[in-house]
Amino acid sequence: MVIFHVDVNSAFLSWEAAYRINECLDPVDLRTIPAVIGGNEKDRHGIVLTKSVPAKAYGIKTGEPLTDARKKCPGLIVVPPNYPLYVECSRRLMRLLRKYSPCVEQYSIDEAFCDMTGTEGRYGTPVVFANELREEINQKFGFTVNIGVSSNKLLAKMAGELKKPNLTHSLFPQEIPQKLWPLPVEELFFVGHATKHKMQLLGIHTIGELAKTDPDILKAHLKSQGMVIWSFANGTDVSELVSEPPENKGCGNSTTVASDLTDMDTARHVLLSLCETVGTRLRADRMKACCLAVSITDYEFFHFSHQKMLPSPTDVTIELYRSAVRVFSEMWDGTPIRQLGVHTSRLTHEEAYQFNLFDRERHDRLMCADRAVDAIRSRMGEDSIFRACFLTGPTKNMAGGLDRTRRTGITEGIPDLFPNEKDPI
Numbered sequence: 054m055v056i057f058h059v060d061v062n063s064a065f066l067s068w069e070a071a072y073r074i075n076e077c078l079d080p081v082d083l084r085t086i087p088a089v090i091g092g093n094e095k096d097r098h099g100i101v102l103t104k105s106v107p108a109k110a111y112g113i114k115t116g117e118p119l120t121d122a123r124k125k126c127p128g129l130i131v132v133p134p135n136y137p138l139y140v141e142c143s144r145r146l147m148r149l150l151r152k153y154s155p156c157v158e159q160y161s162i163d164e165a166f167c168d169m170t171g172t173e174g175r176y177g178t179p180v181v182f183a184n185e186l187r188e189e190i191n192q193k194f195g196f197t198v199n200i201g202v203s204s205n206k207l208l209a210k211m212a213g214e215l216k217k218p219n220l221t222h223s224l225f226p227q228e229i230p231q232k233l234w235p236l237p238v239e240e241l242f243f244v245g246h247a248t249k250h251k252m253q254l255l256g257i258h259t260i261g262e263l264a265k266t267d268p269d270i271l272k273a274h275l276k277s278q279g280m281v282i283w284s285f286a287n288g289t290d291v292s293e294l295v296s297e298p299p300e301n302k303g304c305g306n307s308t309t310v311a312s313d314l315t316d317m318d319t320a321r322h323v324l325l326s327l328c329e330t331v332g333t334r335l336r337a338d339r340m341k342a343c344c345l346a347v348s349i350t351d352y353e354f355f356h357f358s359h360q361k362m363l364p365s366p367t368d369v370t371i372e373l374y375r376s377a378v379r380v381f382s383e384m385w386d387g388t389p390i391r392q393l394g395v396h397t398s399r400l401t402h403e404e405a406y407q408f409n410l411f412d413r414e415r416h417d418r419l420m421c422a423d424r425a426v427d428a429i430r431s432r433m434g435e436d437s438i439f440r441a442c443f444l445t446g447p448t449k450n451m452a453g454g455l456d457r458t459r460r461t462g463i464t465e466g467i468p469d470l471f472p473n474e475k476d477p478i
Contacts, residue, residue, distance in 0.1 A: 054168070054170045054205065055168075055169040055170050055172070055173070055202070055203075056166055056167070056168060056169065056170075056203055056204065056208075056209040056294070057166065057167040057169050057186075057200055057201070057202055057209060058160075058164065058165075058167075058201040058203075058206070058209035058212065058213045059150060059164060059166075059167060059186075059190075059198050059200050059213075060163065060164040060199045060200075060210075060213050060214075061142075061146070061164065061196060061197075061198050062197045062198060062217055062218035062219060063084065063104065063105060063106075063218070064103060064139070064142075064162070064163030064196075065103040065134060065163075066083055066084060066088065066089070066090050066103045066132075068139055068142040068196060069083060069132055069135060069138065070082050070083040070084045070195075071194060071196045072138055075195055083105060083130065084105050085105070085107065086105065086107055086130060087105060087107045087110075087111060087126045087128060087129050087130065088105045088107075088129070088130040088132060089101045089102070089103065089104045089108055089113065089119075089122060089129060089130070089131055090102040091119045091122075091132070091133065091134075092119075092133075092134065093133065099118060099119040099120070100116055100117065100118055100119065101113060101114065101115050101117050101118075102115065102134060103115060104122075106218070108122075111125045111126040111129075112125050113125055113126060113129070139162060139163075140162075143163065146190065146194065146198075147159055149190065150165055150167050153169075153186065154169055154172070155168065156294050156296045157294075158294045158295050159298075166206050166209065166210075168294045179202045180202055180221060180223050183200040183202050183221045184200075184221050186200065187199075187200050187219065197218050198219070199213045199214075199217050199218065199219070199220055199221070199222070200213060200220075200221045200222075201214070201215075201221075201222055201223075202221065202222070202224070202225075203223065204225055204226060205289075205290040205291075206292055206294065207285055207288070207290035208224045208225070208229075208288055208290065209224070210242060211224055211240075211241075211242060212224035229287075233261075234259060234260050234261025234264060234286075235259060235261060236259065236260050237258065237259060237260075238252045238253075238257055238258060238260055238262070240260070241260050241282060241286060242285055243278070243281060243282055243285060248275065248282070251274060251275060260286050261286075263283065263286040264286035264287045266283065268280055268283045271283050300340075301338060301400060302398065302400065303396060304331055304335055304340070304342065304396070304397050304400065305331060305395060305396030306327050306330045306331050306334075306395060306452070307327070307348060307393060307394030307395070307396075308326070308327060308392065308393060308394075309391060309392045310323060310390065310391065310392070310447075312447075313352045313389035313391060314391075314393070315387070315389050315390075317382075319446075319448070320385070320393065322442060322446065322448040323448055324374060324377045324378055324381060324393065324395060325370075325374050325440070325442070326448050326449060326452040327394070328370050328377055329370055329439075329450065329451045329452075330452065331396075331397060332369065332373050333370075333427060333430070333451070335397065335400070336368045336423060336424065338400075339402060340368065340400040340401065340402065341367055341368045341400065341402075341403065342363060342366060342367065342368065342373070342398065342399065343362060343366045343398070343399035343400070344360055344361070344362050344399045345360060345361060345376045345377060345380065345395065345396070345397050346358050346359065346361075346396045347359060347360075347377055347381045347384065347393070347395055347396075348394035348395075348396065349381075349384065349390055349392070349393060350390070350391050350392035350393075351390055352388070352389040352390070352391050354391070357384070358384075358394075359380050359383060359384040360380065360398075361380055363376055366403050367406070368423070369420055369423055370419075370423055371419055372416075372419070373397070377395050381393075435451050436450055439451075
């Protein structure tokens with residue numbers, strides 16, 4: 054097999070920079086100066102989403118608060134995220150990849166695996182064609198990617214991480230001792246901070262040392278994860294490329310409130326807003342939830358949650374909301390809340406509904422009303438119709454999780470982002 058892993062370098066920042074240069078004729082390339090894409094600090098989402106190479110030189114890290122990043126670099130340029138742009142850039146990239154590969158698995162908004170097995174006769178040797186593809190992406194779209202080339206997904210992804218930006222790397226099984234094993238153990242996929250600490254206690258500091266460790270020792274200390282990372286260290290990965298994503302096993306959303314939440318009325322508004330989003334997503338996927346959970350992160354960042362089974366599988370917003378309020382009331386002790394979440398699980402396509410003696414017509418009316426609202430929002434936008442309780446106050450109509458453009462996929466009004474793209478893809 055021949056697998057490509059295509060990963061956009063500093064995706065959000067690169068897409069923003071390419072857009073400003075091509076569309077806005079901005080002479081400043083954000084990738085060449087200390088710059089980051091950062092969230093909204095007023096809404097307490099002020100973290101670094103992605104950074105430029107010059108910003109990285111100041112020690113700025115993805116995920117850290119913008120206040121900390123500015124202390125490290127007082128002249129730091131902070132650009133707010135532009136999700137419609139990112140959605141469009143991702144779509145264009147995936148369509149280009151599907152032009153060359155019969156099977157493309159989108160792994161995230163900015164990376165994908167491509168099955169290039171059997172294409173050598175048409176495109177040439179894998180590494181040579183990967184370089185050609187990388188140059189085409191840069192010429193068409195104005196941003197760069199790393200491409201890892203190998204015989205399975207794990208090694209292809211590890212290859213793409215070897216050195217950045219704008220490079221092609223191979224990591225075939227015969228190259229593992231030279232290219233993979235000398236790396237620090239924490240650079241192996243699936244090895245996080247806690248696992249790294251356990252590895253160090255066992256005297257394991259490199260991927261090569263992990264690969265040569267007795268797997269029974271790893272299993273004794275890490276259970277099944279020990280066997281997984283041992284296989285990864287030896288370059289073994291049996292996962293297949295899946296061009297169609299699997300069905301969702303759950304659906305949820307959470308939101309960080311602008312100021313700590315301390316009263317029940319505001320909490321109900323936030324829960325209703327979250328249920329609006331969750332219900333819409335369930336109906337779009339033609340799924341119903343059998344279980345609902347509410348999660349709370351308090352002002353001291355302690356996290357806890359509680360769940361309950363629903364009387365019957367449902368995708369009706371008000372039914373989800375009422376269950377969410379009951380769960381929330383049972384678990385909240387009045388501690389100020391920083392973040393609220395509503396999550397559903399045990400999804401089903403089942404159409405049966407367990408009516409009680411009094412609510413049959415009400416459930417049917419609510420179900421029809423939700424679908425009518427969905428139809429209006431899909432044509433006119435999420436704010437074209439909403440409940441009167443969201444007219445005033447800080448709570449938005451549909452809050453939580455992904456930006457609304459990423460939820461709905463709406464990118465109308467985005468100009469031609471890629472003037473160098475000559476042929477349709």
